[in-house]
Amino acid sequence: MSLASWNKKQPGLYKKLDLIEQSDLVYPRDGGCGVFAMKSTIKAFALLVALTQFISIPAFSQMNNKSIDVLGRALPFIPHIKIGDQKVGIVFDPESPVSKSEKDILMQRLGKGYTIGKYTLVGHTVKVTELDQLVHLDIIIVTNGIELFQGRIFKKAQDHHLLTVSSDMDCVLRGNCVLGIAVSPKVKMVLNGRARAECRINFAQALRLLLQEV
Amino acid sequence: MSSFKKEWQFKTVFFKFFIISLYNILFLVNSPYLSASEDYSPKFAAMDWSPFGWSDEQGSQGLFVEIFNLINEISGMKGTITLMPPARIAHGLDHGLFDYAISYRDPSVFGDLHYLEDIGCFRNLVVSLDGRPVRKLADLHELRVAFSAESPFSIKYAPLLESMNIHIKSFKVPKSETIFTMLIRGRVNAVVVNEALLFSHYDGSLYKKSEKTYSSQKFATPLLLERVPISLIESKLLKSHRYHKTLQQVISGSEFRQGLKQLYKRYGLSSVTSCNPPAIEKQ
Numbered sequence: 268m269s270l271a272s273w274n275k276k277q278p279g280l281y282k283k284l285d286l287i288e289q290s291d292l293v294y295p296r297d298g299g300c301g302v303f304a305m306k307s308t309i310k311a312f313a314l315l316v317a318l319t320q321f322i323s324i325p326a327f328s329q330m331n332n333k334s335i336d337v338l339g340r341a342l343p344f345i346p347h348i349k350i351g352d353q354k355v356g357i358v359f360d361p362e363s364p365v366s367k368s369e370k371d372i373l374m375q376r377l378g379k380g381y382t383i384g385k386y387t388l389v390g391h392t393v394k395v396t397e398l399d400q401l402v403h404l405d406i407i408i409v410t411n412g413i414e415l416f417q418g419r420i421f422k423k424a425q426d427h428h429l430l431t432v433s434s435d436m437d438c439v440l441r442g443n444c445v446l447g448i449a450v451s452p453k454v455k456m457v458l459n460g461r462a463r464a465e466c467r468i469n470f471a472q473a474l475r476l477l478l479q480e481v
Numbered sequence: 482m483s484s485f486k487k488e489w490q491f492k493t494v495f496f497k498f499f500i501i502s503l504y505n506i507l508f509l510v511n512s513p514y515l516s517a518s519e520d521y522s523p524k525f526a527a528m529d530w531s532p533f534g535w536s537d538e539q540g541s542q543g544l545f546v547e548i549f550n551l552i553n554e555i556s557g558m559k560g561t562i563t564l565m566p567p568a569r570i571a572h573g574l575d576h577g578l579f580d581y582a583i584s585y586r587d588p589s590v591f592g593d594l595h596y597l598e599d600i601g602c603f604r605n606l607v608v609s610l611d612g613r614p615v616r617k618l619a620d621l622h623e624l625r626v627a628f629s630a631e632s633p634f635s636i637k638y639a640p641l642l643e644s645m646n647i648h649i650k651s652f653k654v655p656k657s658e659t660i661f662t663m664l665i666r667g668r669v670n671a672v673v674v675n676e677a678l679l680f681s682h683y684d685g686s687l688y689k690k691s692e693k694t695y696s697s698q699k700f701a702t703p704l705l706l707e708r709v710p711i712s713l714i715e716s717k718l719l720k721s722h723r724y725h726k727t728l729q730q731v732i733s734g735s736e737f738r739q740g741l742k743q744l745y746k747r748y749g750l751s752s753v754t755s756c757n758p759p760a761i762e763k764q
Contacts, residue, residue, distance in 0.1 A: 337641075339644075340641040340643075350588050351593070385588070453646065454646050471707060476617055476704075477618050477645060
């Protein structure tokens, strides 16, 4: 059963989860690996655990053309990103099928350059074993399935003032990605304020009206 | 035969050289760099969106026109100003049709221009009716929203909202005069305006454009979208470089700053001469 159809059958429950996501969970600010503290009750924790399997279905978490559109439309609100050509590094692991398939999807759209507004996003593939290449890029897309490398990618991004984007919300919650973009079941942007500050990237106030900050 | 050929070749080369030299001389005489003489006056452009700029029987008026007048007054320059939409301003600056523009600074609207200096700041707002207030951008979903056709909202916000599945019914208006009438009469649910326009609606002293007939309709607390710097933009193909120094002296002088503060007060803007704190949020 897909998450979307499950949600339709369980609207009340999903709403409750959404509420929990927004208010009750306090995610670590120290880059801890998936361990989270919780203000709420054990009941809420059990509910979350039960739902995790649905949320982590890759089909819902990979970045796709829609995510690229959302990213492109958000760029005018990130003054650090200048208009014109932007080199987008797609970091992937050739050993991970999930990561590789996401890379292929993204390169189909970005490989020859994709113009959106006054920006042209040009995709460059970067293997997890060749992270030194990141220093020549402007935006980094962290594919799913490379959790072990997220910390090192973020370190590079931090050193070189780069925007890290992913559909892997765990990456954002751990503080290894600045911006998370999910397009299913609904379009959502999540910002990690601490990661943003560490990478010294400013976001226009207006964009913050549209995204959820953790 | 051979000497005739050589002579002919020499004459041909000499003639070509003469023509090229003549062309160069004519080019230099007409060149903007040499025409920076006494009779050249800088050309300014400003956007025709009231209360920043509008024309009536008394000629060009508005905040940006008054800033231009202030520059002329202090510097002694005899510049001219033309009002036009932002897209034409950007094109005119790119092609050297104007030397300077007074407008807001937003690269996503104007592109990569040479912003000389920020000289002010205004806020863009979403104004809605009290009965159906817009408190966050997501509230705009499926609402009828009026805004300027070439505004940051049209160029940046509407596409972003669309990509996030927040669908708005857009009413792109060419002139600001009717925008509040549309809201008051219920043709739209919200309007995106700058604070000077909202001030002029309440104040009514700047120009007679607002409709008060349906004044029983109360506005909700406006939603702040962004702070936008007012900037002096210089053409990269500036025709008279001697004005560059003059202008920089003028805008850094206390007389200009004092004049600006009085102008901003009249137009309902804060007296700051730059967006500080900037449009960018601080941690």
